[in-house]
Amino acid sequence: MISFEPGSGRRGLITVIVDTTATFADVMMKSTAWIQLLTLCHDSKIQVVLPDVVLRETARHWETEARRAIETANGKIAGIKKSREKLTEMGIDGSSLVDSTRVTATPDKSAFEEETREKLVSLGVQVAPVPDHVDIETVLQRDLARLKPFTDSGKGFRDVLVWETTKQVAMESKAGDEIFLVTNNSTDYCDETGALAPELCTEIENIAGQVARVADFEQLLKHARLAPMVAGLAKTPEQLATFLALATRVRDAETRPPTADEVVKDAVIQAVEQLAGEDVQTVNAATSGLDFTELGIPSELEGLSIGAIDADESTLIWQTYETYQDTTFLIQAQIDAEITLDGFAYKSDLGLLDEKEGVHVLEWDWNSHMAYVGATTSARLSFQIRLEQGMDFVEECEFEGAHTLFDEHLHS
Numbered sequence: 111m112i113s114f115e116p117g118s119g120r121r122g123l124i125t126v127i128v129d130t131t132a133t134f135a136d137v138m139m140k141s142t143a144w145i146q147l148l149t150l151c152h153d154s155k156i157q158v159v160l161p162d163v164v165l166r167e168t169a170r171h172w173e174t175e176a177r178r179a180i181e182t183a184n185g186k187i188a189g190i191k192k193s194r195e196k197l198t199e200m201g202i203d204g205s206s207l208v209d210s211t212r213v214t215a216t217p218d219k220s221a222f223e224e225e226t227r228e229k230l231v232s233l234g235v236q237v238a239p240v241p242d243h244v245d246i247e248t249v250l251q252r253d254l255a256r257l258k259p260f261t262d263s264g265k266g267f268r269d270v271l272v273w274e275t276t277k278q279v280a281m282e283s284k285a286g287d288e289i290f291l292v293t294n295n296s297t298d299y300c301d302e303t304g305a306l307a308p309e310l311c312t313e314i315e316n317i318a319g320q321v322a323r324v325a326d327f328e329q330l331l332k333h334a335r336l337a338p339m340v341a342g343l344a345k346t347p348e349q350l351a352t353f354l355a356l357a358t359r360v361r362d363a364e365t366r367p368p369t370a371d372e373v374v375k376d377a378v379i380q381a382v383e384q385l386a387g388e389d390v391q392t393v394n395a396a397t398s399g400l401d402f403t404e405l406g407i408p409s410e411l412e413g414l415s416i417g418a419i420d421a422d423e424s425t426l427i428w429q430t431y432e433t434y435q436d437t438t439f440l441i442q443a444q445i446d447a448e449i450t451l452d453g454f455a456y457k458s459d460l461g462l463l464d465e466k467e468g469v470h471v472l473e474w475d476w477n478s479h480m481a482y483v484g485a486t487t488s489a490r491l492s493f494q495i496r497l498e499q500g501m502d503f504v505e506e507c508e509f510e511g512a513h514t515l516f517d518e519h520l521h522s
Contacts (some may be wrong), residue, residue, distance in 0.1 A: 117278045122319070124156040124288030124335055127276050129293035133160075133168040133326060137175060139226070141510060142442050142494050143327035145433050146340055152434035155339050158235045163268050165230075165237055168224035176217035212409075217339050233434055240271055248274075258299035258307045267300050273310065276321065283292055283319030291323045292330055299323060345430040345439065347371075348499050355498060368503075374428045377495050377504035382421045385491075385509065388478045389415045389452065402512045405487050407451070408463055413420040414453035417484065421447040421491070428495075441495035443507075446515060475489045490515050 124270035126147065151158040187210045190224070190350055195476045197204030225332055227237055249270055253260050259269035276291050283289060291306075306323050314321055324330045331340050345353075350370040390401030392407040397414060407414070455463070456479055463469045473482035488510040496506040 116311065122288055123284070125159060125279055125283075125287065125289045126151075126156055126330065127159045127161070127272075127279060127289065128164060128273055129161075129291065129295060130164050130167045130171075131294035132292045133164060134171050135326075137168055137172040138509075139229075139461060140494075141327075142431075142440060143331060144434055145440055146331060146343060147327060148230075148233050148235070149343060149434040150336070150339050150391040153509065154234065156336070158230075159238050159279060160230060160235055160277065161272050162237055163271045165223060165227060167228070167268060168442075169219050171308050172222050173217045173219040180213045180215065182216070187212055191488075198293045199513055211499065238275050238279075241274050243278075244271065244274045258309055259295070261298060266298055273299070277314055280314045280317045280319060282318050285318045287319030288335060289321045290333070291321065292327065293323060293326075294325045296325070301461045309397055327487060340431075343431040345432060347430070350441075352438060353497070370430075373497070374441060374443055374495065375423065375426060377422065377507040378422065378426060378493055379447055381507040381509065382419055382445065382447065382491065383491055385419055386416050389413075389516045400509060400512065402487075402489070404511075404513050405489055406514070407485060407487060408469060410455050410459040410463060411451075411453045411469070411483065412455065414451045414485070416449060418450040419447050420449075421445050425490075437499040439497045439499075441497060442497060442510075443493045444490050445493075446488065446490050449487050451487065453483060453485065454480045455483050457481050488515055489513065 129520075133139070135141075139145075139148070147156075147158060148170035150156045166217075177441075189208060194204035194207040194209075197207070230237055233412050252270060253264055253267075257271050258261055258266075260266040276289070279421065280289055291299070296304055299306060299310065300323060304323070304325070306321065312375040319413075330336060354368060354370065354373060369460045379495065385400070389397070390402040390407075391397045392402055392405070392409065392411065392414065394409045394412060396412055399415070404413075422445065426443065427445075428441050431440045431442065433440045454476065456510050457474070460469075460471065460481060460483070468486040470484050471481050472484050476482040491512055494506075494508050494510050495504050497504055
C-alpha cells in the first residue's frame with residue numbers, strides 16, 4: 111500500500127507516477143532528465159512512484175534491446191572479418207582490421223529487473239505493487255464496459271494496472287498535493303486535447319489533491335512546480351572549477367587545474383568527432399540509430415549514417431547540475447553543427463526531392479532501384495557529461511539528442 115506522511119507546513123506533496131512510455135526511451139535511466147528526477151526524489155523534494163508492472167515491462171524491453179545490440183555487434187564483427195579477407199584477396203594490407211570474438215552473452219532479464227529495483231528503491235522511489243483492491247473481476251468488468259484505458263479492441267490490461275496505481279495514490283492525497291502521470295499514451299488515457307479523459311477524471315473527482323497528465327519528462331521538468339527545483343540543482347562555473355581543482359591537489363600541487371570551459375569543450379568536441387560513421391534514425395520507420403527524428407530529414411531517405419560533422423565551437427553552451435551521487439556532477443552541453451549524411455533513396459522518390467531539402471545524388475546507379483545520396487542538415491546537438499570528483503577529465507560524454515536550431519539554449 112502506498113502512503114505518504116505530510117510534513118508540517120508543507121505546500122503540498124508532488125508525486126510523479128512513471129508509465130512505460132517514459133522508461134522505454136531510456137531503459138538504463140541514465141538521461142539527464144532521469145538523473146534530475148531521481149536526484150529530486152533522493153533529496154526528498156518529490157515522490158516518484160514506478161508501478162511494478164512498468165518495471166517488468168521495462169525489463170522485457172531491455173532484454174529485447176540487449177538482444178538487438180548483441181546481434182548488431184556480431185554483425186559488425188563478421189563484417190570486419192569479411193572486409194579483411196576482401197582486402198587480402200585484392201592484395202591490400204588489411205592487418206589493421208583486428209578480429210573480435212563474437213558476443214555470446216545471454217541477456218538476464220531477471221537480474222536487470224532486480225538490479226533496477228534495488229537502485230530505484232535506494233534512491234527513494236516507490237516500486238508500487240498492484241493495489242490490493244484490484245482483482246481479475248475488477249479488471250474484467252472494466253474491459254467488458256470498454257472503460258479507458260481499455261481500447262475498443264480489449265487492449266490495455268497493463269495500462270489499467272498503471273491507472274489503478276495512479277488512482278490509489280490520488281485517493282490518498284491531501285489538500286495541495288499534486289500528482290503527475292507521465293505517459294505519452296494519449297490514446298488510452300486522454301481526450302482529444304491531451305488531458306486526462308473525462309471518464310478517468312470522474313473516478314477521482316472526490317480526491318483532495320490534483321492529478322495531471324504530462325507527456326514526458328521534458329514537459330514535467332518544465333512545469334511551474336518542478337522547474338524551480340531543477341534550477342536548484344544547478345551549479346555555477348565557479349563551483350565546477352572548485353570540484354575540478356580537487357583532482358589537481360591530489361596529484362600535483364604545481365599543476366594548473368583545467369578550467370571548466372576547457373574540460374567541457376574537450377569532452378564535447380571529442381564526442382562530436384566520434385559521431386562520424388554512426389547510423390541515424392529519422393521519421394522513416396526503417397531507419398535506426400542516433401535520434402535525428404526532429405530534424406525534418408526527408409522520409410524518403412534510408413540507411414543514413416553520418417559522413418561528416420562540423421561543430422561550431424563558438425556555440426557551445428553548458429550547465430552543471432548536482433546528482434544523487436555526492437561525488438558526481440552532471441553537465442548538460444549543447445553545440446551547433448553542420449552534418450553531412452550518406453544514405454540511399456529509391457530512384458522513383460528522387461523526383462520528390464531537390465537540393466533545397468539538402469539532398470544530392472552521389473551515385474545514381476547504386477543498383478537498379480536505389481541511388482546513393484547525400485544530405486546536409488543543421489542541428490543543435492545535446493550531450494551529457496558525467497564528471498567524478500578527483501578527476502580533471504571526462505570519462506563519459508554521451509549523445510542525448512539532435513534538435514532544430516530554433517530550440518532554446520540551456521542558458522543565456
